[in-house]
Amino acid sequence: MQPGSLRRLNARLVTVGVLLVVCWIAIGYRLVVVQALEADVYADQGRNQRLQRETLAADRGKIFDRDGRELAVTIDSVTVYANPREIEDPTTVARLLAPLLRMNMLDVLDALTTDGTFAYVARQIESAEADRVREARLPGIYFLTEPKRVYPMGDLAGQVIGFVRADDNVGLEGLEFQYEETLAGTPGELLVERDPYGRTIPQGEYEVVPAEPGSDLVLTIKTEIQFAAAEALERAIERTGAAGGSIVVVDPATGEILAMVNAPTFDPNDRSGADPVLFRNRAVTDAFEPGSTMKLVTISAALEAGIATPDTLYEIPRQLERGDTTFTDATNHPSELTVTGIVAHSSNLGTIMLGEELGARELHRVLYAFGLGQSTGLDFPGETAGLLRTPDDWCETTCIASTSIGYRVSVTTLQMAMVFATVANDGVWVQPHLVREIVDGRGARVPVDPLQRRVVDVGTARSMRAMLEEVVSGGTGAFAAVDGYRVGGKTGTTEKYLYDEQAYSEDDVVASFIGMAPIDDPRVVVAVVLDSPQRDASGGKGAAPVFSEVALAALHQLGVPPDGE
Amino acid sequence: MTAPAAPYRAPGVSAGAGYRVAIAPRRRAGWRAWVLLGVTTVAAFFLMIWSRIALDHTAFVLQEVERETSAEWSRHKDLELEVARLQAPERIVEAATEMGMVYPDTVRTVEVAGLGGGGSETEERWVDLKAVLGAQP
Known part of the structure; x- marks a missing residue:
């Protein structure tokens, strides 16, 4: 090898060596930053991604007649929602989904083609109906459990009992409104670590403040x-x-x-199309x-x-x-x-x-x-x-x-x-x-004492x-x-x-x-x-x-x- | 400078009796000890892993039980609702009408000694009477 070539080779080797050393120093510096200097920050970020603070809805109190018959109860209903970004062929999905939900296909298609990652398709449907949709395993279609207020006697005492807002079960009319604080209860809180799929990480952090259920109302109505x-x-x-x-x-x-x-x-179970004048007692x-x-x-x-x-x-x-x-x-x-x-x-x-x-x-x-x-x-x-x-x-x-x-x-x-x-x-x-009388979550009864x-x-x-x-x-x-x-x-x-x-x-x-x-x-x-x-x-x-x-x-x-x- | 140490002499033993302290040569740790240590360490690791898996498994089982409880509770609520719907007077009247039941033209009143009568206790007494009648075969 010529002395000149050798020098060039040495120079290249030195350059590569220096670059490698610089890289190693950079990596080392970053390592020190990540693992030592800012370790707490990254640990917190990771923890925050896993930790979820969830509100536990309180069971709304029931309303009974004087003989203990349910006039208003809360059941678990299923809400069907979609992530439109996960649906490649909305038309086909809408065509398959609409008959299962007994909905108009165009209404379903509207929901499936909205912008964003969340759209309600059908709210608060019966479990059996939701099961049919589950079995269809349609892409981008998901389910939520939501509490739903139901009035088993239908229109029998609609104006007296009133009704709640579907979104959050807050009383809007009648006794549901008058006794909102009594019926609503106190929401609880759950602190839990979840993986990217939403599953609870075993032995992860888990703190729960249980929700306090609302009190029941026993009416004078027979x-x-x-x-x-x-x-x-x-x-x-x-x-x-x-x-x-x-x-x-x-x-x-x-x-x-x-x-x-x-x-x-x-x-009160189906107020769609009802004249609000009818809501008056x-x-x-x-x-x-x-x-x-x-x-x-x-x-x-x-x-x-x-x-x-x-x-x-x-x-x-x-x-x-x-x-x-x-x-x-x-x-x-x-x-x-x-x-x-x-x-x-x-x-x-x-x-x-x-x-x-x-x-x-x-x-x-x-x-x-x-x-x-x-x-x-x-x-x-x-x-x-x-x-x-x-x-x-x-x-x-x-x-x-x-x-x-x-x-x-x-x-x-x-x-x-x-x-x-x-x-x-x-x-x-x-x-x-x-x-x-009002019956609280622990079964204690408070009778009403009229003037x-x-x-x-x-x-x-x-x-x-x-x-x-x-x-x-x-x-x-x-x-x-x-x-x-x-x-x-x-x-x-x-x-x-x-x-x-x-x-x-x-x-x-x-x-x-x-x-x-x-x-x-x-x-x-x-x-x-x-x-x-x-x-x-x-x-x-x-x-x-x-x-x-x-x-x-x-x-x-x-x-x-x-x-x- | 330090003075050389005097030879050890046990109490009551005269000098020149021939006793001396002998220190046993250090034994080299054998390969068995190393193997034992290794096995113990590995076993401890496995035990830790096993206990962790067992705990995780229990946690998953617990989650499953909680899910099932929640599902059963939800079903219980559905059944309660169904009972309430079945008790609705409107449904009962409709069913009774389909079965050909009609209100009687005249109402006959049966007076039971000790039951009925006016006053605030009538309702409670009526409840008693209903319980008595309900218990009849």
């Missing part, structure tokens, strides 16, 4: 009575052609709502002028004030002129009536005479004491207080007369049911409630009950009679006030009947209100027969023995 009321209301609407209606059944001694029904209604949220059922309050006030007794005789004129209004009676009756007769024949004029003797302040005091013009405090969202003007706002001409017979004041079906329940309960008003207050004397209440019996046995409420039981109640028919037009309707009325049974020791009070019946458009013909049906069913369900013919 499913059988609720069903009987719903069926009776549906038949009544069919018979009368009414636009809608409400029924409230209450235990007067405890204030427990045994049934609360509105029609038309909706199924109209027995609580909608007010109307009660008409003659209000006479119970006026007469009670008169008895309580000592102005009259049930046997006091009044000469009833043909009409009364007050301001520019002429008041008359809608029923034929003798020219002289006792107070009992005034109630039985639903005499407007007799009631107005008693109301005017009482005066505005005293009448207002008793109306308010019976719970009108204020919320009942029912454990339900959106309850309206109705309308009861203060005596200072009462006019000199027609106000006492109108209010005495149930105009110029607006009430809810529930408020009126509670007025009658007060009389049924010997003059003591008990706060109505829908929840009987109570005396409104009228026992004697007044018993006298009123005797008068109410006369209404059914020989007055305007004959169709309310119940086989085997002595019952009492009061009819009401009012022209419907149209709020949009600020005027009374010429065609539509609100027909109502509110009564109690058995009359000596009432176990149930039933309030029936029909909105705009087209046939049998009066409380006596339209609503009273509904009371009869519902009261009989309720008495049978409660095991109340007959006390009459």
Whole structure:
């Protein structure tokens, strides 16, 4: 080898050697950085990739009826989702998937062709349906387990129970909304190490703070009575052609709502396409002028004030002129009536005479004491207080007369049911409630203790009950009679006030009947209100027969023995 | 400088008795000890690996059991829902109607001594009566 070539070779060797040494130094430096200087940083990064902090959803509490039947439960449902980036042929996958999910193929295709790595295909489907999709082993299709709220009784008490939002099971309406905090529970937390496939690494870090399940609600509702009321209301609407209606059944001694029904209604399991108006529990949220059922309050006030007794005789004129209004009676009756007769024949004029003797302040005091013009405090969202003007706002001409017979004041079906329940309960008003007790996750029961207050004397209440019996046995409420039981109640028919037009309707009325049974020791009070019946458009013909049906069913369900013919 | 050490003499033994301390020559570790050490080390490794695998296996079994429990719990919830749906009055009335059942025209009331009557206990008594009737063959 030439000396020059040797030198060049040596130079190359030295260069390569130097480069290798530099490389080794760089690698060594990097090694020191990774393994020593920044070891903690990389260890943390790796740990964070493996460690996952997951929220453990708390089981939402169930809702039971008073006999322990489930009205709202949470089940595990399956949600099908896709990773569109993993699907090479979306059209084929959509064609195969759509029939399995009983969906429109184009809807499925829309989901499969979205941007990103996640798209819902079908949410909260039944396990059996999901199993069919699993068996198909379609690429890019995955499954999630999600809690789903289900209402086994369907539309039976939809407006009372309400519903939750599908995404997160947060209560949106009804008792689901009112008792959101109680039902929701407290979510837990899971800290776990997972491999890239999402599997738990055995003996990896594992910390769990268990979720605390929500409390269960035991309602005062009795499913059988609720069903009987719903069926009776549906038949009544069919018979009368009414636009809608409400029924409230209450235990007067405890204030427990045994049934609360509105029609038309909706199924909380499937709200798609349902008019949001149907979600309202109209027995609580909608007010109307009660008409003659209000006479119970006026007469009670008169008895309580000592102005009259049930046997006091009044000469009833043909009409009364007050301001520019002429008041008359809608029923034929003798020219002289006792107070009992005034109630039985639903005499407007007799009631107005008693109301005017009482005066505005005293009448207002008793109306308010019976719970009108204020919320009942029912454990339900959106309850309206109705309308009861203060005596200072009462006019000199027609106000006492109108209010005495149930105009110029607006009430809810529930408020009126509670007025009658007060009389049924010997003059003591008990706060109505829908929840009987709350059962927490450990099984501890917290019963509800309702407020109570005396409104009228026992004697007044018993006298009123005797008068109410006369209404059914020989007055305007004959169709309310119940086989085997002595019952009492009061009819009401009012022209419907149209709020949009600020005027009374010429065609539509609100027909109502509110009564109690058995009359000596009432176990149930039933309030029936029909909105705009087209046939049998009066409380006596339209609503009273509904009371009869519902009261009989309720008495049978409660095991109340007959006390009459 | 240090003085040379005096020869060891046991107590009570006169000088020149002929005793001396003899130290045994160090024995060289034999190949058996090395083999034993190796086997023990390997065994310890295997034991560690085995215990690790056993723990992992148990963890997987536990995960599987948890999955099964969860699935059974889910099934339990489904069955509860099914029971609730079957108890719906609407379904029962429909089934009863299909079977030709009708409401009676007249209702007959049976009074049982000690049961029924008015008052707040009626419902509880009715529950008792239902239990009595339900227990009949």
